[in-house]
Amino acid sequence: MIHNFNAGPSHLPAAVVEEAAEAIRDFQHSGLSLLEISHRGPYFLPVIEEARELARELMGLEEDFEVLFLHGGGRTQFMQTAMNLLDSDREAAYVDTGTWASKAIEEARLFGNVRVIASSADKQYSYIPKGFAIPEQAAYLHLTTNNTIYGTQWHDIPDCAAPLVADMSSDILSRAIDFNRFGLIYAGAQKNIGAAGVTLVAVRKSILGKIHRAIPSMMDYRIHIKNESIYNTPPVFAIYTCLLVLRWLKAQGGVSAVEKVNTRKATLLYREIDENPLFQGTAAVEDRSQMNVCFVMNDKVLEKEFAEFCAKEGMYGIKGHRSVGGFRVSLYNAVTEESTQAMVDAMKHFAGVKA
Amino acid sequence: MIHNFNAGPSHLPAAVVEEAAEAIRDFQHSGLSLLEISHRGPYFLPVIEEARELARELMGLEEDFEVLFLHGGGRTQFMQTAMNLLDSDREAAYVDTGTWASKAIEEARLFGNVRVIASSADKQYSYIPKGFAIPEQAAYLHLTTNNTIYGTQWHDIPDCAAPLVADMSSDILSRAIDFNRFGLIYAGAQKNIGAAGVTLVAVRKSILGKIHRAIPSMMDYRIHIKNESIYNTPPVFAIYTCLLVLRWLKAQGGVSAVEKVNTRKATLLYREIDENPLFQGTAAVEDRSQMNVCFVMNDKVLEKEFAEFCAKEGMYGIKGHRSVGGFRVSLYNAVTEESTQAMVDAMKHFAGVKA
Numbered sequence: 001m002i003h004n005f006n007a008g009p010s011h012l013p014a015a016v017v018e019e020a021a022e023a024i025r026d027f028q029h030s031g032l033s034l035l036e037i038s039h040r041g042p043y044f045l046p047v048i049e050e051a052r053e054l055a056r057e058l059m060g061l062e063e064d065f066e067v068l069f070l071h072g073g074g075r076t077q078f079m080q081t082a083m084n085l086l087d088s089d090r091e092a093a094y095v096d097t098g099t100w101a102s103k104a105i106e107e108a109r110l111f112g113n114v115r116v117i118a119s120s121a122d123k124q125y126s127y128i129p130k131g132f133a134i135p136e137q138a139a140y141l142h143l144t145t146n147n148t149i150y151g152t153q154w155h156d157i158p159d160c161a162a163p164l165v166a167d168m169s170s171d172i173l174s175r176a177i178d179f180n181r182f183g184l185i186y187a188g189a190q191k192n193i194g195a196a197g198v199t200l201v202a203v204r205k206s207i208l209g210k211i212h213r214a215i216p217s218m219m220d221y222r223i224h225i226k227n228e229s230i231y232n233t234p235p236v237f238a239i240y241t242c243l244l245v246l247r248w249l250k251a252q253g254g255v256s257a258v259e260k261v262n263t264r265k266a267t268l269l270y271r272e273i274d275e276n277p278l279f280q281g282t283a284a285v286e287d288r289s290q291m292n293v294c295f296v297m298n299d300k301v302l303e304k305e306f307a308e309f310c311a312k313e314g315m316y317g318i319k320g321h322r323s324v325g326g327f328r329v330s331l332y333n334a335v336t337e338e339s340t341q342a343m344v345d346a347m348k349h350f351a352g353v354k355a
Numbered sequence: 356m357i358h359n360f361n362a363g364p365s366h367l368p369a370a371v372v373e374e375a376a377e378a379i380r381d382f383q384h385s386g387l388s389l390l391e392i393s394h395r396g397p398y399f400l401p402v403i404e405e406a407r408e409l410a411r412e413l414m415g416l417e418e419d420f421e422v423l424f425l426h427g428g429g430r431t432q433f434m435q436t437a438m439n440l441l442d443s444d445r446e447a448a449y450v451d452t453g454t455w456a457s458k459a460i461e462e463a464r465l466f467g468n469v470r471v472i473a474s475s476a477d478k479q480y481s482y483i484p485k486g487f488a489i490p491e492q493a494a495y496l497h498l499t500t501n502n503t504i505y506g507t508q509w510h511d512i513p514d515c516a517a518p519l520v521a522d523m524s525s526d527i528l529s530r531a532i533d534f535n536r537f538g539l540i541y542a543g544a545q546k547n548i549g550a551a552g553v554t555l556v557a558v559r560k561s562i563l564g565k566i567h568r569a570i571p572s573m574m575d576y577r578i579h580i581k582n583e584s585i586y587n588t589p590p591v592f593a594i595y596t597c598l599l600v601l602r603w604l605k606a607q608g609g610v611s612a613v614e615k616v617n618t619r620k621a622t623l624l625y626r627e628i629d630e631n632p633l634f635q636g637t638a639a640v641e642d643r644s645q646m647n648v649c650f651v652m653n654d655k656v657l658e659k660e661f662a663e664f665c666a667k668e669g670m671y672g673i674k675g676h677r678s679v680g681g682f683r684v685s686l687y688n689a690v691t692e693e694s695t696q697a698m699v700d701a702m703k704h705f706a707g708v709k710a
Binding site for chain 1: 357359361362363364365366367372373375376377379380386387388390391392393394396426427428429430431433434458461462465543545550551552553569571572573574586587588589590591592593596671672
């Protein structure tokens with residue numbers, strides 16, 4: 001039995017995997033593979049329509065929002081958001097909470113002025129900045145709601161007059177937050193909503209079209225909206241996998257229901273980290289992520305042995321990001337309480353051997 | 356039995372479909388789905404390495420080339436090529452041979468000067484322009500080697516001092532041409548090399564880095580080259596499907612071998628179009644595409660009935676592009692001679708009934 005805690009691409013519900021494989025073989029008894037059908041034909045159109053509708057429903061989005069499934073991954077959104085929302089003479093506000101936030105800042109600077117209004121770089125991004133002022137004239141405020149590499153998460157989304165733009169790649173649909181407080185939300189699918197190769201974007205139509213730049217077609221949200229998310233050949237298989245995951249999420253009871261499970265999983269694992277003398281969490285306790293649990297060992301020398309022990313016990317993908325080391329256990333929606341318990345058991349067992 | 360002549364996404368070899376489905380279930384007996392593994396781990400790295408190497412081998416590319424598998428589809432390349440190769444005060448030469456060439460021209464205009472040095476728009480893009488002059492100072496010359504919608508194909512690639520940039524989305528690896536004559540080649544994978552959601556780019560390192568524009572990271576070929584085509588989470592499944600198709604192509608004997616089959620398929624179908632009194636090809640005979648065979652019926656009134664007849668006979672995806680009407684039978688590498696014969700038989704049969 002493998003327990004998959006990979007940070008992304010990550011674990012998917014077993015039924016989703018099975019159904020995705022079957023769609024490759026024979027899509028809905030059509031005699032054709034999902035890979036061979038037209039993206040503008042009667043097989044695929046209902047797929048993308050249902051996926052967009054279901055994402056809207058699960059997020060509880062207002063009418064003003066459009067949901068798109070785009071090429072390019074979260075990193076493409078770093079440039080695309082700025083390209084669409086930041087005029088070259090305006091200023092956008094960013095909070096720097098880690099590697100991905102920094103990369104978003106770097107890309108936005110190519111399009112206009114960027115003010116980093118708060119940063120946790122001073123303490124290796126181990127906390128979420130608080131009490132900062134948001135410039136009233138900002139074109140938008142950009143947040144990374146969950147920081148995959150450092151295991152921190154925004155538990156209180158700040159109030160803001162400007163549109164809130166959020167990279168939710170690693171915590172989208174994992175907790176009941178008011179998505180309508182945002183102007184634009186983006187998320188690479190390969191963590192909580194599907195397979196690598198597609199990015200979900202939920203954007204308010206009312207914040208678009210307010211800048212002067214000529215935007216290349218593939219980067220223009222308005223063009224994708226007008227074309228109902230099929231401006232060009234979309235990543236068909238990745239979108240179908242998203243649909244399967246969204247259906248699964250709805251069957252679980254939606255976002256509020258999985259949030260309860262996610263809280264139980266995170267609580268279980270953080271409790272072990274806090275109680276077990278071998279381990280130590282790296283994120284500030286009040287900012288701990290429910291999705292990515294980062295920790296180190298008090299005795300660094302033991303880390304290799306513990307990693308090998310875990311590998312033998314079937315724990316997969318728990319190595320910390322190459323930039324920070326230690327361990328990272330990702331508890332995305334599809335990771336079960338059983339797997340989380342298995343991880344805790346491994347930590348207990350290892351501590352017992354070492355005691 | 357379904358004969359899939361779809362223009363893209365299109366037919367894949369049965370063994371590829373089977374192996375792709377199995378990889379979703381259990382990737383290489385890892386106990387994990389291909390959708391759940393790390394793109395930087397020991398399962399996926401050999402996949403992308405082999406895919407890049409195999410594409411290089413099958414195209415016979417010189418050392419100067421790098422092969423990338425990028426997000427975004429061919430349409431992203433319309434902007435990305437210009438962004439990387441065209442300074443705002445320089446001029447690029449484009450030949451307008453159809454809808455996709457026109458769209459490429461439109462995107463390039465956002466980045467510099469574009470001179471359309473030849474066009475076949477005067478005759479509904481039914482031929483390939485010849486005998487035009489190429490400006491010596493052009494930053495590059497852009498061609499669309501095969502025009503999916505109109506069924507025309509460049510059989511003679513012009514000589515040119517400037518780098519040749521080619522959209523080969525619909526005929527890449529279908530015929531033995533000297534790929535080393537080009538500076539940059541791009542191709543959406545969903546026709547001849549895999550599944551929708553990834554684009555193959557082969558680019559000469561020596562033509563990059565010669566412009567002054569600041570390029571967003573995701574658009575900068577040099578960044579993707581430096582990161583060995585894994586700058587961000589790549590479209591893992593789509594790339595794996597490409598690898599399976601490239602392996603299949605090699606097992607067929609490579610590009611020269613499939614070209615022979617492609618020529619036989621195209622000859623068979625065009626002969627029927629020319630001999631059968633009901634049908635008429637739409638492309639100039641000397642510019643006919645081996646990949647997309649476009650035709651209309653001499654009596655338009657029969658087109659609906661013929662379409663229904665073909666549907667009953669298992670012919671899938673033969674409707675002409677929505678912008679031109681009529682019929683389009685795509686004969687990409689994976690389409691068999693048996694399927695092509697079945698199409699010809701259907702045309703003969705229908706003519707017999709109507710005689």
